[in-house]
Amino acid sequence: MTVKHHLTDDLLMAYSAGDLPEAVNLIVATHISLCDECRAALGSYDAVGGAVLDTCDTVAMSKNSLQSVLDMIHAQDGKVEKKPASTKVQDDVLPAPLVDYIGGGLESVRWRSAGMGVKQAILPTSKEATARLLYIPAGTAIPDHGHHGLELTLVLKGAFQDEGGYFGRGDIEVASEDLNHTPVADISEDCICLAVTDAPLKFKGLVPRIAQPFLGI
Amino acid sequence: MFTTTVLSSDYQASPVAKGMEMRDSSQEDVDGTSGLTTGISQDVVPWVDDLLAVRDARDEAAFIRVFGHFGPRVKAFLMRTGMDAALAEECAQEVLVTVWNKAHLYDATRASPSTWIFTIARNKKIDVLRKQRRPEPEDLPWGPEAEPDQADVIGLQQESEQLGRALRDLPEKQRELIEKAYFGELSHSEIADQTGLPLGTIKSRIRLALERLRHSMK
Numbered sequence: 001m002t003v004k005h006h007l008t009d010d011l012l013m014a015y016s017a018g019d020l021p022e023a024v025n026l027i028v029a030t031h032i033s034l035c036d037e038c039r040a041a042l043g044s045y046d047a048v049g050g051a052v053l054d055t056c057d058t059v060a061m062s063k064n065s066l067q068s069v070l071d072m073i074h075a076q077d078g079k080v081e082k083k084p085a086s087t088k089v090q091d092d093v094l095p096a097p098l099v100d101y102i103g104g105g106l107e108s109v110r111w112r113s114a115g116m117g118v119k120q121a122i123l124p125t126s127k128e129a130t131a132r133l134l135y136i137p138a139g140t141a142i143p144d145h146g147h148h149g150l151e152l153t154l155v156l157k158g159a160f161q162d163e164g165g166y167f168g169r170g171d172i173e174v175a176s177e178d179l180n181h182t183p184v185a186d187i188s189e190d191c192i193c194l195a196v197t198d199a200p201l202k203f204k205g206l207v208p209r210i211a212q213p214f215l216g217i
Numbered sequence: 218m219f220t221t222t223v224l225s226s227d228y229q230a231s232p233v234a235k236g237m238e239m240r241d242s243s244q245e246d247v248d249g250t251s252g253l254t255t256g257i258s259q260d261v262v263p264w265v266d267d268l269l270a271v272r273d274a275r276d277e278a279a280f281i282r283v284f285g286h287f288g289p290r291v292k293a294f295l296m297r298t299g300m301d302a303a304l305a306e307e308c309a310q311e312v313l314v315t316v317w318n319k320a321h322l323y324d325a326t327r328a329s330p331s332t333w334i335f336t337i338a339r340n341k342k343i344d345v346l347r348k349q350r351r352p353e354p355e356d357l358p359w360g361p362e363a364e365p366d367q368a369d370v371i372g373l374q375q376e377s378e379q380l381g382r383a384l385r386d387l388p389e390k391q392r393e394l395i396e397k398a399y400f401g402e403l404s405h406s407e408i409a410d411q412t413g414l415p416l417g418t419i420k421s422r423i424r425l426a427l428e429r430l431r432h433s434m435k
Contacts, residue, residue, distance in 0.1 A: 010408045017399045018339040018351070026352040033355035036431070040424035042354075043327055044380075044416040049339065050332030051381040052399045058289035059296060062306050066284055069310050070277075073317045077275075096355035126349055 003035040005164075005171035012038065016045035021128035026097055027152050027172070027196045033095035034170035093157045093192060098133075101125075106192075109133060116140060129198040136160065136185040136193065149198040151175040153183070158191030160184060264330040265374055272320035283330070284313050291338045297400040298342050308345055312338050326369040326426040329377035342401070357430050369426055376419040383415050 007015075007028060014020050015028045032039045091098075091105035101123045102108050111119035111133075119135040129150075136142060138158070152174055153160075159168040162183040167173055175181060185191035267283050270276035291312050295305040315337050323333055343351045384392060395414070397403045 013398060013408050014404075016339075017401065018343045018347075019398070019401050019404065022347075022349045022352070025349075029352040029354045036424060036427045039354060040420045040427060041416070043332075043423035044420040046328065046336055047332045047377050047380050047419055048384065048395065048414060048416075049335040049399050050329055050377065051384045052396050053287075053290055053294050053335040053338065054331045054381055055385055056290060056297065056396070057293045059293040059302070059305070061288045061292060061309065065288065065306065065310060066281065069284060069288075069313050070281075072310070072314045073280075076314070076318065097352040100352065126347075 003031075003037065003170040005167055005173060006035065007031055007038050007041075007172060008174050009041075011174070012041050013045050013048070016042060016049055021198065022125040023123070023129035023131035023196045024150075024152065024198070026101060026123070026125060026131050027154055027194055029097040030095050030156075030194055031154050031170070031172045033097060098123075098156075098194065101131075111135060118142070129196055131194065131196045134191075134193045134195050136183075136191040138185055138190050139187040141182055141184045150196075152196045154194045156192045156194060158189045159186035160191050160193070161186065265325055265370070268316075268320065268323055268330045268333075269325065271317065272323050280317055283316065287316075287331075287334050288313055291334065294335075294338055294400070295342060299346060299401065300342075304345070308341050309338075312341050315341075324426075326366070326373055327423055329374055331381075332377060346401075357427065369422070369429075373419070373422050373426070376415075376422055380415060380419055387414075 011020070011024070011028060015025060020028065032042055089099050089105050093106050094102065099105060102121075109121050111121050114120045117137040117140055121133045123131040123133065125131050133156075134142075136158075152172060153167070154172045155167045155169050157169060159166060160183040161167070162173070162181040164173050164175070164181060167183075173183075264283060264286060267276075267279040270279035271283065288309055292302075292305045292309040295308050296302060300308065312334070316334060319337070323330075328336075340351055343349055384395065387395070394403070394408075398408050
């Protein structure tokens with residue numbers, strides 16, 4: 001699998017710094033699970049964090065600090081067991097971070113119809129941004145829309161095409177405020193995406209505006 | 218594999234020279250037993266040996282050295298992110314306990330000690346200040362042949378050191394911006410471009426380590 005559409009540097013750096021809303025962290029972690037290029041880039045941003053930690057000032061630990069830490073590790077060491085290899089659900093479509101949030105594999109997703117054959121499932125994250133799985137039947141178009149903030153779309157199965165290019169499994173589209181786009185699912189198979197928005201989408205045209213309350217997007 | 222030998226630090230040759238020689242001649246580690254016996258890191262990047270001794274030998278003296286160096290830095294870092302001194306002290310202690318407990322996850326081909334400890338401190342910050350879970354990428358489990366190559370370890374540690382120097386040498390305004398980003402004082406849309414940081418080489422080195430890992434899993 002070759003991922004062609006990657007995360008941007010500002011997102012990778014903000015993920016490394018720990019400054020993103022939970023839903024955005026989720027899509028970043030999911031993309032990185034599928035993309036060694038971005039995993040390596042994240043490693044280099046973490047290294048910047050390490051350098052910042054190294055060069056920042058120091059504040060003396062309190063007097064008994066070392067002793068309490070040693071007490072804690074002694075108290076735990078008898079008990080801590082190395083966890084056996086993960087027995088978590090393995091899913092061919094959903095990488096581990098999504099399995100965690102869904103509480104199981106693809107069959108555990110509680111889809112709700114959003115009209116036109118499109119289904120969605122909103123994942124439980126903090127409210128600053130929204131993460132949803134989208135199920136788009138082969139050949140179906142998502143209405144033309146722009147958005148107020150950031151919109152990130154990661155393909156998990158199938159593919160879609162829009163003004164930004166062709167996106168297959170692992171590819172992520174980072175759409176900024178000014179992009180109006182009409183993603184169309186590839187005709188060859190149904191498409192499953194993870195989409196994250198930090199502000200409601202604005203649809204053009206009447207029908208999509210009616211559909212918007214249902215989609216919740 | 219190098220659990221028993223990692224502490225023998227009486228090796229005389231210059232660790233850096235040994236590392237360079239290995240890289241330049243692509244010399245293979247013939248019997249595979251020398252591992253990390255050569256005290257590779259103290260002159261290149263400090264704390265690697267200590268952290269590996271904690272990981273492989275549960276060496277408490279090494280842990281105390283790690284605590285002495287990183288404790289005050291983690292505490293200062295957490296205070297910059299908005300914690301008061303008492304909370305930062307408590308969290309810094311917990312970070313160091315995590316260092317001990319999770320040492321078996323430390324991989325010297327993918328992170329320097331400060332990088333690894335930074336990620337633990339950052340996760341603590343998210344946990345305490347944002348009260349959120351932090352989704353992490355899927356783990357890449359070690360394959361059977363995945364014991365790190367010494368040259369990889371040295372290379373990664375050297376590049377981490379270069380990155381630290383580059384950060385210190387940046388014009389002050391730019392360095393402040395990067396620090397602010399990591400202290401959580403900038404939103405992600407405010408994060409400026411990061412010109413001047415030599416991320417390219419460190420990224421390709423980590424990439425290489427990942428490829429080896431994936432290869433060994435097949």
